[in-house]
Amino acid sequence: MSGPSCARALISATKRVKISSPTTNGQCLPLPRCTISGTNQRRHDSTVVEASRHLDLTPGAAEAPPTSITPANIDQELANLRLPRAVQATYLDPLRHPPTLGIKTAELQLRSYSIRNLEVFTDFCLRAAYYLKLAAKGPIALPRQVERWTVPRSNFVHKKSQENFERRTVSRGIKILDGHPEVVATWLAFVKKHQYYGVGMKANVWEYGSLETGKDMDAEAERIAGRLGEQLDLVGGKEGLMVKHAQTVEGMLGSEPFKARWGAYAAMGGAGGVPSAGRRVESVRVGKKAARARAGKEVDAAKAE
Template sequence: MASRSTGVARQLLTAAPGASRTLTRTAVPVARSFASSASHSNQSTSSSVTLDQLRDASRTLPPTRSSSSSGSANVESSNAAAAIEEEQFVLPNCLLPTESLKPTHGIHVATLHLRSYADGLPNLDLFADFARRAAFAIGIPASGVAHLPTRTSLWTVPRSPFVHKKSQENFWRKTHSRAIKLFDANDQVVDRWLHFLRIHALPGVGQKAELFRYHEVGVGDKLMEEAKALQRSSSTPVSEDAADKKEHVAEASAPEGSSAETIKKLADGIVEKEMAQEGSAEQK
């Protein structure tokens, strides 16, 4: 019995490590298989997610391309429309920089002086630009706007003539000036330009034109001849009137005897005419 028990114990002892080995051997592969299956499942899930994402991306990519293409088409159409609008829209001449013609011969024809006080300074600059634009439109070469020195005047007057006579008050006045020179233009064209500026003058802006006229040599003799001709034409009617007045005065101042003689002569002439008419009638 003892031997049997010891044999059974030995069998149990030998079976226990084998069972543990088998268990471990079976357990390890199970664990490995579980881990591998878990890893496979994770990989499958991750791969399935990525595939889904790729499929979704592949499904959504064409619309994005179409949307991008449509967006680019919209942008291009909007740019084309903006370009067409820019081409169609033209800025007015008043907003464009002032143009001027270049002098051809450099002959100074006129100088326009513009003046205004401090209150009319905006109108002064505006009218100077307007004058240059008008000269360009007519075809007169003009220079730029020259800023002349500002004149400052000061008046000191008593504040009051009676009580506040000792206290004084100061008055300042600043005169701003501009100048524009004209070149190579006809006298009539310059006069027309100045007339146009006088018509469209701005309040508070004074104008003063300095004109330079060029004539041929010997113009003084021509002017003297014209002046003499005017004097002669004006003196002839005066002389005729004076002669008529002298005749009337002579007749009025003649003596009474001379007037009686003239009357007698007239009467004799009338009688002779009547006698001649009667003689011609008798002969017939």
């Protein structure tokens, strides 16, 4: 398990959490509520009171029996300290919202060759769904795919001596029930932004519309055409951009450092066989800066008119 230290910490955290199989997850659902009303909660109250007593300088407060922390019991006192709620929640199963209607709106499939990475990230996705107030079902253990290859050990003849290799792909599914399309999109974007190494994701999203969906789509297309104007014919192919940068890109593609950078010389380098390998996705900036830039442009346009 070689990875960056932050990743290792995350994995060891799950070890402590002891993420269990989905069958036991279902039984553990009400656990957080139990602990909230448990001893830890009381411990927290007492510490708060203690702190206020120490600060309180009135004579009545001084008479109250002070809880003394001696070097002998300091370890125990520390052990009894309640963790902050958010930290404590990471030790427990992810919380879930109950579905209202039970209509499936999204399905996220996570795949990996490493079960630990997968479990960590599935847990993360479920927590993200909870904090976005999405009702999530999962993790659903999907069938493990085993691919096997048998190759001769030698580079030439000697067919009798062979070796077996295999690749196991483990996958988990998360179902989102009754999610608003925008919230689901936000969740997917968030999950994608924080995607974990070695874990692939695939999402199916369902949207429910009225019977006049065709009309809505026409209206939407017109709205988009109005907003984009001349830029619309650049959508998709982006021909103008491609022609403009074709020379530089060609030069870059040929240069050795560039090829080395994207791993052309690595074992599975230059994976042109992957359907989307050659596709470059235009990055869209989101945030205050981009919004300000956009607003500035609109103002300029208004002035020009």
